[in-house]
Amino acid sequence: MILRFTLPFHTAWGQRLVVCGSVPTLGSWNLAQALDLHYHPASGFWSQEISLPDDQAGTVEYKFILLDERSGNEDWEWGANRVVHYDGRQLGRIVLEDYWRPAAQPENELHTAAFTQALMRRPTPAKASTTRPAARVADSVMRFQLAAPRVDSDHQLCVLGSDPALGAWDARKAVLLSDQDYPTWVAEVALEHPERTTQYKYGIWDPRDKKILHLEAGDDRIISASADRKTLRVRADEHFRYPTGNWRGAGVALPVFALRSRRGLGVGEFPDLKLLVDWAASTGLKMVQILPINDTTATHTWVDSYPYAAISVFALHPQYLNLDEIAELAEPADRQELERQRDEFNGRNFVDYEPVMNAKWHFIKKLYQQEKGKFLADPEFKTFREQQQSWLVAYAAFSALRDRFGTADFSQWPSEFRTPQRLDELTAETQADFDEFGLHFFTQFHLDKQLRDAVDYARQSGVVMKGDLPIGIYRHSADAWTQPELYHMDQQAGAPPDDFSTTGQNWRFPTYNWERMAEDGYTWWKQRMSHLARYFDALRIDHILGFFRIWEMPGHSVEGLLGHFSPALPLHRHEIEQRIGWFDHGRLCEPYIRWHILNDIFKEQAEAVRQEFLDETTPGIFRLKEHLRTQRQIEEVFGKKIAAEPSNAEHYSWLRTGLYQLVNEVLFVPAAEADFYHPRITLPKTYAFRELDDHTRHRLHDLYNDFFYRRHEDFWRDQGMVKLPAVRYATNMLICGEDLGMVPESVPGVMKALGILGLNIQRMPADPKVEFGHPGVAPYLSVVSPGSHDMSTVRGWWEEDPARTQRFFENTLGHWGEGAPYHCEPWVAREVTVQHLHSPAMWAVFPLQDLLAMSPALRRANPLDEQINVPSNPTHFWKYRLHLNLEDLVQEIGFNHDVQQLLISSGRQRVY
Structure with a gap:
């Protein structure tokens, strides 16, 4: 049988198109042996044919590549490999009518997990309707194939056209497409008049009311006439043309440790995320954004409250473990003590890190001994251990040795443990001291289970869970212990002076040995991203500028001024x-x-x-x-x-x-x-x-x-384009980059080319010529927010500098000639929120404190108590805790309705 490739494309002189794929005639993914396409000037199409066995069925994967002989560039089209299934016993010919898929298109980001697994998830596959059985081999069959993730979970796609098989433009007779291969929609139709030109359009179908809600905008799509028989024509269309503009959503940001519920033990826990998801869903917010959740237990003191100094980039922090979801404590005295401590710690208005963690470990150890036999025999645990082997064993060994020797600084351990050796033997269940290590297997297994349960709950609620990837690793960590060659241990990472710190920031993390990482294709980064994708559908990359260049300081520096870009x-x-x-x-x-x-x-x-x-x-x-x-x-x-x-x-x-x-x-x-x-x-x-x-x-x-x-612009652009793609395309998460600070001019272009959303903070505008940014001019592929965890809240910022506040009040909020109130009154907070909601940006994400600022009854009395971090203080105690129980916030019907109305009026609740 014949497989024919066709692609409309206008090239410049010196450019040509090839198709590379999984079969030998397409080069078996060797670009040097790819199939050349031929250009037909009259039609503007490139095409070529290959032969496939008549007596076999199979699958061909392929992609189109634009080659430029002048520059040597090889531009592969965006997206996953194209796939076509063939059966030479049924058809003599398949004609692939494809369209080039360009990179850096806003629609591409709708194909990420944030949309396909959460926002537009498909609860049950929708069936296609066919006008005649596609299996009748004498027919010429048209397969309509549209890549369209932006379809509400309750809706379906349809196709309507001039041919009677497409309803003859009668909307009641539209042909429904199946989402079996979502986000690609498919229907096979035997046109009644394939010899005529057919006009058609796609539409959004409501199966409950059996009607078309939206017919796509623009000119009719065209199918050229064909006299071919025993042919399957695959019309692979790209992008539903929405008449209502871009999709936009809103979200809420709050660290997990700051969540407050009645069932917690003085700190937010993974099951509490379900309560926050319930609140978000009730208001129409579509995203919950959190801070890093990795284990930071290095000293067993409050210093470990800093969430960006993880002792493992894979392990989760034990503070987020809910004890009740593991098992009930067997001893009545233990149950009574747990309730007493729960009441004590939940009565405090901050996270009292050390006593909370002491209590957690006390009860975790009891539960481990109580459940040990059942746990070690649990098939779920055995699967978890096998799947997470690459990091779990080393982490358990590191954590146990840290406690055995009283320090996470492995250079201070006895010589035989300073480098990891025979870890499987060290942590074997047959060892007499196994419980030192088994405790950490137990804890990580249940943390993973509870977090994945909360994330699945968010997806089922149509809410995206967005994680946070710290740019650095901690110097005394399992990562540095096991793979020190990946880092420059004699150097320190940080940030140059900015609005947060006039002397720069020194995070004291080692810098990355990018040359060594490149040798195996950035395997460590791919593993890290893949692990994060286990929990999240969207991700914030902290200090994404570090992929272009990092601020590096010698080991003898404390402040950041004596550093340099590296x-x-x-x-x-x-x-x-x-x-x-x-x-x-x-x-x-x-x-x-x-x-x-x-x-x-x-x-x-x-x-x-x-x-x-x-x-x-x-x-x-x-x-x-x-x-x-x-x-x-x-x-x-x-x-x-x-x-x-x-x-x-x-x-x-x-x-x-x-x-x-x-x-x-x-x-x-x-x-x-x-x-x-x-x-x-x-x-x-x-x-x-x-x-x-x-x-x-x-x-x-x-x-x-x-x-x-000026000197480094091209140099840093090249650095970003080498490192970031390996990280960006390691998963299908929606990626957002924190690109604040001293930003090279090349950064926005690279992020746009890779489909990475930028961050726009009103009080830290990218344009140095303006004092305050305006959300209304943010690009679509971006996140707008009134602040972040590294800043004071809107209320706190409002009171810091009255003269600056007055300029903001007049120039940005538009109150010309009026005196700004001394305090950020609820109506002012509302204006700031509304301004962000009406931004063209894909996402508007708000710290929960800034949303509560709109309610005089719900907001905290003192805005200074709402700030999460003070970047200028390297020994800041991260102890912020929401002052409201989430169970109560969900019941605040009036406030929640008010937030919902703001979202509706801004268009951030609409799918279309």
């Missing part, structure tokens, strides 16, 4: 000399410390600082003493001072900050290669810069701007 193109000393006219290592690269600077920073303490911490090299010129040359050395010295005199902690902290500032007083920081340097970030703000002569300042400023804003 990878980067540092300057050779000769280039610096050429650009500014001279090069003096001492003046440019060593701390610039003068007596008047000491007076500026330390005031009346300047002389005492000079005597204790500085050496005078020449009159009025100083350098830090040898044991205080780096910030890490200073941190260690002052750590001891504070420990010895805690009553003077505030004064010592002030002195330490001042000494850090002296270390930062350089204009260039050395690169890894000898004689190469990076300009120090925010260099124009230093004393060292301000006290140069005018001519040098001007030249150095030009060099600085060129280095940070």
Whole structure:
């Protein structure tokens, strides 16, 4: 039999089309041996035929590729492989009438799991209607095949056209398509007049009322006349043409630890997500966004409350485990104690991390011993262990050894455990100390079970669960223990100075060894993404700029100012000399410390600082003493001072900050290669810069701007296009990137090309020329939000700077000439919410605190109690907890109806 490929496509000179696929005649997925298509100028079609066995049935997978002989580019069409099933015993010919599937189309993101598994899920497959049996081999059969994920779960697609077999434009006789292969809809029709040109359109069909709700917009689609017999024509159409514009939805953001329910134990737990989903569904919100949920247990102190320092990028945090869903405690005294502690911890208005975790572990250990026999014999657990073997055994070993040796810093463990060896043997059930490891198998199994149950509940409710992928890994983690070659353990990751921190952020995570990761095709990233897809249909990638370049600091830095972008193109000393006219290592690269600077920073303490911490090299010129040359050395010295005199902690902290500032007083920081340097970030703000002569300042400023804003654009674009596709296409999740901060110009283009949604925060606009962004100008493939977990809430921000608030009130909310209220009144919060809801962005996501701000009865009394994180404080205690029980919030009928009406009026509840 004959398989004919056809594709309408207009190429430029030097371009050609090929088809590559699974059979030898299509190259067996070897592009060099792909099938060349021939161009027919009269019709504008490219086509070619191959032969398949007449006496066999089978499947062919294929894709079209655009080759450019001028540039050497190989552009594969977007999407999954095309699939055609053939049976040479039934048909003599299949004609594939395809259309090119371009990348970077907004409609492509509707094919992600967020839409296909949650928002538009298909509860039961819909049947197609056929006008005549397609199996009659003498007929010429037309297969209508439309890729259309955006169809409400209660609706179906239909096709209506001029041929009597398509209803002759009588809407009551439309042909229904099956969603058996959703998001592709299919129906086979034997046209009554295939020799005539047929016009047709697709429509949205309501099976309850048996009518077409929407007929697609635009001109009629056309089927050319054909006299072929015993032929199957596969019309693979792309994109239903919706007359109502783009799909838009809204969501709510809240960390799991902040959820409050009556059944929890002082902290949010995975089953509580069902309550939040119930509330979201009742209001019309379509997404629940959470923070990272990985295990961060490194010290068993409140420091572990930081959710971005996971000891495993795969394991889940035990704090989210609901004890009751495992089993009832057998001992009445234990049950009574659990209830007592539940009442105690749930009575607090914050997450009291240490006592809560102590209580959790106490009862988890009891449940483990109680359920151990049944658990180890459970086929579900055996399947879980087998499927998660690649990380689970190492994590259990790491966690047990952490507790055995009292530290997560594996470099401090006995030598035989500093590198993982024979872990299967170490954690075997036959070992006498197995319970040390079995406890963690038990905990992870039940966490996984509870989370997947909550996610499935969200999907069935038509709500998307959106997770969060931290950009870094923790230095003392199972990941670093098992695969240290994937990371630069002697370096630190962070962020350059921004609105969150004027001295930059130092997360103290090792940076990635991208070269090593590339050697196996980024397997570690693919595993990580695949694991996240086990739980989520959408994902926020934290600090997506890190895939282009990360802010990297040497191990001796505490603050972020002495870092540099990595990878980067540092300057050779000769280039610096050429650009500014001279090069003096001492003046440019060593701390610039003068007596008047000491007076500026330390005031009346300047002389005492000079005597204790500085050496005078020449009159009025100083350098830090040898044991205080780096910030890490200073941190260690002052750590001891504070420990010895805690009553003077505030004064010592002030002195330490001042000494850090002296270390930062350089204009260039050395690169890894000898004689190469990076300009120090925010260099124009230093004393060292301000006290140069005018001519040098001007030249150095030009060099600085060129280095940070022009030199690396193509270089960083290439970095992003190498790394991100492997991560982006490892799963079918909807991907959103947190792209705030110092954003290279190339980033939005790369994200758009890969279908990654950007983030638009009103008070952190991407355009440096405007003070406040406007949600109304956000692109469709983006998320708009009034804030994030790293910011104060709208109410808190409103009170921080009255002059700025007044400008926002007038220029952004449009209250010209009016005085802004001192507090963010509920009607103001409502205006901010409405402004975001009416944005053209695909998603508007709101911190729950900002939605509650619209209700005088429900919002918290003090807005300062609502902030989740303070990025400028590296030792912030993450303890925020919702002040309302979710069970009660679901019952707030008036408020929930109000939110629902706002969503309806903004069009964010409509499917079409």
